[in-house]
Amino acid sequence: xxxxAPTRIRILLADxxxxxxxxxxxxxxxxxxxxxxxxxxxxxxxxAMARAHTPDxxxxxxxxxxxxxxxxxxxxxxxxxxxxxxxxxxHGRAGHLKRALEAGVRGFLPKTVNAGxxxxxxxxxxxxxxxxxxxxxxxxxxxxDSPLTSREADVLELAAGGAPVEEIAVRAxxxxxxxxxxxxxxxxxxxxxxxxVAVDVARRHGWI
Amino acid sequence: xxxxAPTRIRILLADxxxxxxxxxxxxxxxxxxxxxxxxxxxxxxxxAMARAHTPDxxxxxxxxxxxxxxxxxxxxxxxxxxxxxxxxxxHGRAGHLKRALEAGVRGFLPKTVNAGxxxxxxxxxxxxxxxxxxxxxxxxxxxxDSPLTSREADVLELAAGGAPVEEIAVRAxxxxxxxxxxxxxxxxxxxxxxxxVAVDVARRHGWI
DNA sequence: GCCGACCCATGACCTGTGTCATGGAAGCCC
DNA sequence: GGGCTTCCATGACACAGGTCATGGGTCGGC
Numbered sequence: 001x002x003x004x005a006p007t008r009i010r011i012l013l014a015d016x017x018x019x020x021x022x023x024x025x026x027x028x029x030x031x032x033x034x035x036x037x038x039x040x041x042x043x044x045x046x047x048a049m050a051r052a053h054t055p056d057x058x059x060x061x062x063x064x065x066x067x068x069x070x071x072x073x074x075x076x077x078x079x080x081x082x083x084x085x086x087x088x089x090x091h092g093r094a095g096h097l098k099r100a101l102e103a104g105v106r107g108f109l110p111k112t113v114n115a116g117x118x119x120x121x122x123x124x125x126x127x128x129x130x131x132x133x134x135x136x137x138x139x140x141x142x143x144x145d146s147p148l149t150s151r152e153a154d155v156l157e158l159a160a161g162g163a164p165v166e167e168i169a170v171r172a173x174x175x176x177x178x179x180x181x182x183x184x185x186x187x188x189x190x191x192x193x194x195x196x197v198a199v200d201v202a203r204r205h206g207w208i
Numbered sequence: 209x210x211x212x213a214p215t216r217i218r219i220l221l222a223d224x225x226x227x228x229x230x231x232x233x234x235x236x237x238x239x240x241x242x243x244x245x246x247x248x249x250x251x252x253x254x255x256a257m258a259r260a261h262t263p264d265x266x267x268x269x270x271x272x273x274x275x276x277x278x279x280x281x282x283x284x285x286x287x288x289x290x291x292x293x294x295x296x297x298x299h300g301r302a303g304h305l306k307r308a309l310e311a312g313v314r315g316f317l318p319k320t321v322n323a324g325x326x327x328x329x330x331x332x333x334x335x336x337x338x339x340x341x342x343x344x345x346x347x348x349x350x351x352x353d354s355p356l357t358s359r360e361a362d363v364l365e366l367a368a369g370g371a372p373v374e375e376i377a378v379r380a381x382x383x384x385x386x387x388x389x390x391x392x393x394x395x396x397x398x399x400x401x402x403x404x405v406a407v408d409v410a411r412r413h414g415w416i
Numbered sequence: 417g418c419c420g421a422c423c424c425a426t427g428a429c430c431t432g433t434g435t436c437a438t439g440g441a442a443g444c445c446c
Numbered sequence: 447g448g449g450c451t452t453c454c455a456t457g458a459c460a461c462a463g464g465t466c467a468t469g470g471g472t473c474g475g476c
Binding site for chain 1: 224225226227228230231232234235237238296298317318319320321322323325326369370372400401402404405408
């Protein structure tokens with residue numbers, strides 16, 4: 001078998017689910033012009049691998065145990081500038097897409113896309129192009145930016161675990177009254193009757 | 209290339225995430241003795257496919273948009289008794305494992321397992337054996353049955369969306385005081401400071 | 417400079433929620 | 447049947463949480 005192309009696109013694959021990562025590797029191995037040169041099971045490992053192998057394209061899962069795939073992408077863009085980042089995610093949240101693009105991510109697609117799309121996206125991104133899932137893009141545009149102020153988002157984030165107000169107040173270095181106020185404002189903006197569904201709504205939009 | 213074995217294990221693959229499903233198909237295609245004969249993107253489709261192709265083994269994702277992978281497995285066991293069901297899931301919850309085994313599922317493994325495990329499990333199950341992830345099994349045994357009474361579980365289920373007590377009371381045909389009492393009891397049993405983290409804990413154990 | 421808009425922070429309220437004590441109904445063992 | 451346990455249901459009470467009005471800080475426009 002002769003090499004179809006002398007230089008193949010070199011891929012870094014990062015996903016904490018070993019089975020899925022291996023399966024994606026098998027899928028990409030079917031493409032003649034693509035080569036998986038490194039795999040990682042965590043964000044930290046992905047960064048180390050990127051440094052060591054300087055791949056052309058990094059495919060990162062959005063949710064990994066140690067850190068957000070987006071923050072990994074952001075750091076990688078500055079550390080290994082020749083490497084383009086592509087985010088793959090199970091739940092396509094518009095807010096995540098927005099944050100990802102701001103972080104310098106070149107491709108963003110949900111796991112619901114058909115098989116051929118992934119390799120196409122890899123090629124597109126490697127050529128210097130960008131790709132975001134059309135449906136997700138539409139949602140992101142229609143959804144708009146987060147209505148929450150930064151403190152509101154912070155406090156809501158801390159409230160996500162169901163923690164009592166006082167604990168949130170301590171961790172945020174605020175008065176309990178202030179915490180309640182921020183939570184109340186956030187819930188009102190999100191059209192939620194209480195902070196718990198507010199957390200739910202904000203999560204669904206990717207705003208926290 | 210000569211056929212290594214005249215009859216290969218015939219697989220049905222069901223997962224709503226097209227990319228993952230295709231990737232798993234690519235992974236399984238590497239095995240000489242395994243053949244993916246059908247794919248489905250939903251629970252209903254999986255059942256239809258099972259009827260049409262009568263596969264040897266069905267690999268089902270736990271969470272699918274229309275229905276639970278476990279209920280699909282239960283129905284399939286009665287409709288196509290020659291087909292063994294294997295459940296694959298992202299989050300390994302002990303309660304789900306228990307329910308799955310009661311439904312007649314023959315294999316249960318989280319997506320974090322290494323690549324080779326899946327094909328091994330397929331072969332094991334096809335030989336008439338069973339397989340459950342050891343770590344998950346340990347957790348299921350140590351966790352034991354749900355400590356919640358049926359009403360407690362019902363009420364906690366209704367509280368899952370963050371609904372106020374009065375709404376829960378109406379939907380459960382109960383007095384608000386009774387609802388509070390059940391929620392309080394459930395939270396105490398689960399070691400949770402309030403019902404919201406109780407919902408979280410119960411979900412994590414697969415008890416609601 | 418002044419003014420207005422916005423975010424942030426706080427404390428005083430009032431509603432919602434968790435806790436407790438109580439009592440009735442069903443099942444089980446002696 | 448008597449006694450016991452368990453679950454279910456209810457209401458009274460105390461506290462956490464959501465709502466409101468207020469004031470200080472910072473930014474941008476006139």
